[in-house]
Structure formats: C-alpha cells, structure tokens
Amino acid sequence: MRVQFLVDSSQRSFGAMFQKSLKEDLLVFLYPTPAPRTFHTFFCPPLRMIALGEQGEALFDQVIQPARLVRLPACKIVLECDPKTEFSSYVESILSVAHGFKFPQSAAWEASSGVDALLFALFAQAMADLRRVRSANPDGVSREVLRKRFNLWERGRFASSAGFIMDFPDLYNLPEMALEVSRDLIQVESPYLDELLAAAIGNMPWRNVFPGICVRCGCAARWKSALSAPPETAPEIAWRYQRPENAVPLCRACTMTLGYLTKPVLRIDLAWGLWGKRFEALWSWHKALAWGNLTQWDKLAYPLWPQEYGGESWESGSGALEHATPRLPNGVARTAQHDEIFWRALSEKGVRKRTLTAAHLQALVAPIPEPLHP
Numbered sequence: 207m208r209v210q211f212l213v214d215s216s217q218r219s220f221g222a223m224f225q226k227s228l229k230e231d232l233l234v235f236l237y238p239t240p241a242p243r244t245f246h247t248f249f250c251p252p253l254r255m256i257a258l259g260e261q262g263e264a265l266f267d268q269v270i271q272p273a274r275l276v277r278l279p280a281c282k283i284v285l286e287c288d289p290k291t292e293f294s295s296y297v298e299s300i301l302s303v304a305h306g307f308k309f310p311q312s313a314a315w316e317a318s319s320g321v322d323a324l325l326f327a328l329f330a331q332a333m334a335d336l337r338r339v340r341s342a343n344p345d346g347v348s349r350e351v352l353r354k355r356f357n358l359w360e361r362g363r364f365a366s367s368a369g370f371i372m373d374f375p376d377l378y379n380l381p382e383m384a385l386e387v388s389r390d391l392i393q394v395e396s397p398y399l400d401e402l403l404a405a406a407i408g409n410m411p412w413r414n415v416f417p418g419i420c421v422r423c424g425c426a427a428r429w430k431s432a433l434s435a436p437p438e439t440a441p442e443i444a445w446r447y448q449r450p451e452n453a454v455p456l457c458r459a460c461t462m463t464l465g466y467l468t469k470p471v472l473r474i475d476l477a478w479g480l481w482g483k484r485f486e487a488l489w490s491w492h493k494a495l496a497w498g499n500l501t502q503w504d505k506l507a508y509p510l511w512p513q514e515y516g517g518e519s520w521e522s523g524s525g526a527l528e529h530a531t532p533r534l535p536n537g538v539a540r541t542a543q544h545d546e547i548f549w550r551a552l553s554e555k556g557v558r559k560r561t562l563t564a565a566h567l568q569a570l571v572a573p574i575p576e577p578l579h580p
C-alpha cells in the first residue's frame with residue numbers, strides 16, 4: 207500500500223484522474239479548514255471515496271462510478287482508493303499527519319482550485335450541448351429529431367450534460383432554458399439512457415482515423431463490418447456493430463474475390479482471426495442479443511459488453527471504460543487458433559505467402575505463422 211498525501215490545490219485537482227486503477231494507492235486529500243466539498247470522478251477509475259471527521263470517523267463512504275460529481279459533507283480529510291482497498295489500519299497515522307500538518311498561508315488557497323476550473327469548463331460544455339439540442343428541437347425535444355440529427359456518441363454526451371445540469375441546478379446561475387431542455391431530454395432519452403452514456407465513450411468515430419490498408423493485399427481499403435445487428439435492433443443498442451472489433455480492412459478487389467459480403471462465416475473468421483479475444487467478447491454480446499438472453503449490466507463501468515465476456519485487460523477483451531476507446535488490433539491476445547482461422551480465411555481464394563508476411567499486415571497484427579498447406 208502506498209499512502210499519498212495531496213496537500214496543495216494542484217495536487218488535489220489531479221487526484222486519481224487518468225489512472226487506470228488505484229490498486230496499491232491510498233490518496234489522502236488534506237484541507238486547512240472543514241467545509242462541504244464537491245469532488246468529481248471525471249477521467250477517474252471507479253473509486254471508493256471516504257470523508258473523515260476530526261476523530262477519523264467516516265462521514266461518507268461510497269464507491270463512485272466514473273464521470274460523477276459527488277457532494278461531500280463538511281470535512282478536512284478525504285480518502286480515495288480502489289473499491290476493494292481496506293484502509294482502516296491507516297486512519298490513525300493519517301490523522302496524526304493531518305493534525306500536525308502546517309498549511310502554507312495563502313489567500314488564494316481554495317479559490318484557484320483546479321477542480322473549480324474544471325467544473326466551470328464542464329458547465330460551459332454542457333450549456334453549449336443543450337443549446338445545440340434546443341436549436342435542433344425548437345418545438346420540444348423529440349427522439350426522431352435526435353436520431354436524425356446527431357450521432358449516438360453526441361446524444362450520449364448531451365444526456366450526460368443534461369444530467370450534470372439537473373444534478374447541480376444551483377452550481378451557477380442557470381438560464382431557465384437549460385433546466386427545461388435538460389428535463390425534456392432526459393425524459394425523451396430515458397428508455398436508452400445507459401446505452402447512450404455508454405455510446406458517448408464506446409461509439410466515438412474511428413473510421414477516418416484508422417489506416418485503410420487491405421489485410422489481404424495492402425491496397426487502399428475500407429473497414430468492413432463482419433456481424434450485423436438482428437432485425438429490429440434499436441440504433442441506441444446497435445452502435446456496438448460499428449466498433450472496430452467488428453471490422454476488417456479490405457479493398458474492393460479482395461472483397462469481391464473472397465465474396466466477403468455474401469459469406470457470413472468468412473466475415474466472422476476474418477474478424478475473429480484479426481481481433482482474437484476482443485472479437486470473441488463482442489461475439490458473446492451479439493449472440494446473447496440475438497438469442498434474447500442478454501441481461502442487464504453496469505454500462506457505465508463496462509460500456510462495450512458485460513465484464514464476464516472479456517478478460518481484465520484490453521488485450522484479453524475487456525469492455526471496461528478504460529479500454530473502450532477505439533484502438534487498432536496490434537497486440538490483442540491471439541492464439542495459434544486465431545492465426546490459423548485468419549490465415550485460412552485470407553487464403554481461401556489463393557494468396558501468395560509473402561503477401562501475408564508483408565509490412566502492411568505486420569503493422570496490424572502479431573506475426574502470422576507458417577501456412578499449414580502452402
């Protein structure tokens with residue numbers, strides 16, 4: 207266990223931000239005076255937040271999911287740690303440090319806090335989002351208009367902006383419009399709210415950023431989807447079929463030669479071979495959806511698919527928040543079986559061996575083994 211004391215405003219404003227997990231760390235936020243405090247978990251892993259009283263008693267103790275604002279009771283000491291961390295044995299020494307700590311005298315101590323600046327930036331962003339929603343829906347918010355005018359990840363951001371405004375109506379002087387649009391938006395989007403918030407992270411566009419190089423021949427290519435959504439799937443759920451894990455870059459000629467568009471099994475083999483464990487996780491979600499036995503799961507912590515469908519890491523197929531940003535398949539966990547499936551699918555209509563060891567393919571995946579039947 208590593209106990210870190212954060213005692214000045216810049217240290218405190220960073221806290222657990224941009225960390226994957228606090229596994230071994232106990233963050234201790236010390237303040238010169240007791241006061242109610244607003245903490246946020248934007249860009250933070252899920253974490254346990256504890257507000258300690260003068261005698262070390264817990265005034266607040268909860269596990270907070272990412273991207274939340276948390277209001278803490280008046281206190282001078284706040285702890286953050288991994289949800290599973292047992293911290294009670296450290297409380298006594300934390301108290302002795304806290305009570306003996308000499309804070310430097312500075313009038314600007316609390317006012318220039320980085321958290322306030324960040325909150326204001328979030329507030330300004332939320333207002334801009336709500337203005338866009340209103341100008342697209344001048345006669346009241348409608349799902350049809352939202353579906354037509356905005357991408358899912360944008361709708362996810364709008365919903366989180368609306369939630370932010372509604373949770374903190376007295377944070378700044380809000381125009382009436384902001385609360386009204388927020389209320390309407392949350393109501394209209396409520397059937398798919400968690401899906402949209404998941405899409406705000408998981409459905410970020412990637413097709414124009416990823417290199418378009420055919421896996422079979424190295425020519426200019428487009429990323430083509432493998433699995434398609436069961437009929438009648440709501441677009442608010444079907445965004446996962448636009449994930450890179452469900453796509454393979456193929457040029458027009460190779461698409462024709464392989465018959466990619468007309469052979470569902472070949473499509474699965476190529477995506478499976480290319481994306482290994484990550485495709486398997488997406489595939490599990492797809493099968494559960496298609497068979498109607500998909501159960502509810504925590505989509506804010508696991509936007510892509512339920513925790514049990516993948517491993518713990520990006521490489522092993524985790525659908526967790528910190529692994530949801532679209533990435534190229536390099537380094538994904540692939541076994542000899544994946545290599546074999548991939549090789550067989552790629553060479554179905556004949557392909558020269560050197561093509562498969564060429565730089566364009568090496569740039570995308572781990573080395574391909576010797577072909578079984580050259």
Ligand SMILES: [Zn+2]
Nearest residue numbers: 420423457460
């Ligand atoms: Zn090609």
